[in-house]
Amino acid sequence: MKGFGKNFLCRTSFLHSFFIGFVYDSIRWESLCLTQCHFMEVLNVEMDVPYHLPLLLDGATGTNLIHREHMPLEQCPEQWILQHPQALLSLQHDFVKAGSQVLLAPTFQANALALEKYGLAAEDINLTERLVFLTKQASGGNTLVAGSIGPTGQGIEPFGKLRFQQIVDTYRRQVQAMRKAGVDLIVCETMTSLSDARAALLAAKETGLPVFVSVVVTEEEEEMPDGTKLLCALAVLQSMGADAFGINCSGSPGQILPWFEKIAPYAQIPLLAKPNPGNPNPVNLGQYDLGPEIFAKEVGRLIDVGVSIVGGCCGTSPEHVHALANLIRNRSSRPLQHHPDEDEVLAASGHEAFFLREDMTMGEPLSCELDMADDILEYEDSGFDILPVQVETEDDAYHLGLNCHMFRLPVLIASHSFELMEQSLFEFQGRALVDSQCGLENDELYRLAKRYGAIVY
Numbered sequence: 181m182k183g184f185g186k187n188f189l190c191r192t193s194f195l196h197s198f199f200i201g202f203v204y205d206s207i208r209w210e211s212l213c214l215t216q217c218h219f220m221e222v223l224n225v226e227m228d229v230p231y232h233l234p235l236l237l238d239g240a241t242g243t244n245l246i247h248r249e250h251m252p253l254e255q256c257p258e259q260w261i262l263q264h265p266q267a268l269l270s271l272q273h274d275f276v277k278a279g280s281q282v283l284l285a286p287t288f289q290a291n292a293l294a295l296e297k298y299g300l301a302a303e304d305i306n307l308t309e310r311l312v313f314l315t316k317q318a319s320g321g322n323t324l325v326a327g328s329i330g331p332t333g334q335g336i337e338p339f340g341k342l343r344f345q346q347i348v349d350t351y352r353r354q355v356q357a358m359r360k361a362g363v364d365l366i367v368c369e370t371m372t373s374l375s376d377a378r379a380a381l382l383a384a385k386e387t388g389l390p391v392f393v394s395v396v397v398t399e400e401e402e403e404m405p406d407g408t409k410l411l412c413a414l415a416v417l418q419s420m421g422a423d424a425f426g427i428n429c430s431g432s433p434g435q436i437l438p439w440f441e442k443i444a445p446y447a448q449i450p451l452l453a454k455p456n457p458g459n460p461n462p463v464n465l466g467q468y469d470l471g472p473e474i475f476a477k478e479v480g481r482l483i484d485v486g487v488s489i490v491g492g493c494c495g496t497s498p499e500h501v502h503a504l505a506n507l508i509r510n511r512s513s514r515p516l517q518h519h520p521d522e523d524e525v526l527a528a529s530g531h532e533a534f535f536l537r538e539d540m541t542m543g544e545p546l547s548c549e550l551d552m553a554d555d556i557l558e559y560e561d562s563g564f565d566i567l568p569v570q571v572e573t574e575d576d577a578y579h580l581g582l583n584c585h586m587f588r589l590p591v592l593i594a595s596h597s598f599e600l601m602e603q604s605l606f607e608f609q610g611r612a613l614v615d616s617q618c619g620l621e622n623d624e625l626y627r628l629a630k631r632y633g634a635i636v637y
């Protein structure tokens with residue numbers, strides 16, 4: 181796992197970098213797409229939610245509250261907002277007037293793990309519900325209201341102290357509070373690790389609401405701060421049923437454009453961009469490189485390559501949102517571009533995505549152990565294309581999760597137990613293949629594959 185780049189922390193403005201600095205230190209229709217090469221892919225291929233694309237989100241919450249309303253950096257933002265509700269209402273009214281079609285409730289850090297550093301972990305449900313109510317008040321029914329989910333700030337084992345289950349349970353409390361408070365959709369944003377993004381998506385999908393997932397990308401590595409390649413994140417999250425995938429913060433529209441150009445051919449769900457208007461001005465606090473018109477012009481280039489859900493992150497004012505509203509008024513989003521070879525299927529493991537081919541080979545399955553490094557390296561030297569693992573016990577499934585950052589090949593999971601197969605897919609931070617010949621009932625296997633975005637092989 182890679183560390184967080186220093187430049188990334190400098191460039192990613194303000195509240196998001198402030199937070200990231202703590203991290204680690206509708207009815208949809210589904211398609212069963214049988215390829216020529218034995219891969220059965222269960223994919224959600226079209227979003228059908230009650231609004232049109234292109235869709236306009238809102239602008240920055242944190243930077244505007246700091247510069248316009250003098251929110252202090254040292255206090256928990258969620259708590260401060262509830263103590264100063266007029267500050268948020270004023271800002272969000274301005275976003276509505278500017279043309280936002282979706283307001284994001286300021287629930288970014290209102291999960292129990294992120295609230296721990298303020299001693300407010302037990303307040304997660306209370307804070308989340310009250311903040312959603314406040315944004316619904318600001319919206320006045322003129323926009324959709326989204327619950328915003330941010331990173332937990334905690335890594336999972338072996339890099340952090342927590343089990344993946346604890347991350348999912350933390351998000352589950354927050355998203356159920358959002359659903360109860362009446363959000364229309366959920367936006368998981370500024371995701372810095374694939375494990376947090378998977379956990380947030382798994383929990384949020386349980387609400388039955390549309391779920392967008394947006395990650396941060398570091399400029400120097402072109403990957404998420406935990407080392408996950410962008411194509412890997414897309415492959416994993418879209419196959420798990422995200423309704424949109426994208427990038428927020430991370431740079432200006434022009435800086436994130438090449439990353440969208442690379443992943444757009446493989447996107448089977450709408451792409452989302454919530455970039456920053458460049459870097460903050462070190463002298464004139466609250467000012468950023470790009471004014472509203474040039475920012476909107478650059479966002480137009482993102483729409484040209486296939487992005488259809490737009491907004492602004494740190495530094496974007498209501499004026500930036502107004503310019504975006506003018507931009508999208510007469511734009512229709514470009515249809516999703518599928519890769520020319522529709523039979524290509526993407527698996528993902530160890531932070532990488534892999535194109536599966538018809539002629540792939542594999543050897544005898546590895547058994548799962550606490551430390552699989554030597555076995556994995558030896559297997560990978562043998563020249564096979566797929567690495568099979570056998571899961572026989574609960575410990576095996578747990579150990580598979582502990583070692584999943586080690587894999588440099590697509591991983592196929594075999595198990596004789598439905599429960600163990602499910603636990604393995606839950607713990608595996610990637611997009612695995614599941615062995616259709618391992619004796620499990622096919623309908624059940626496809627149900628599991630759909631939930632975890634796996635590929636039946």
Ligand SMILES: [Zn+2]
Pocket residue numbers: 193196428429430493494
């Ligand atoms: Zn941001």
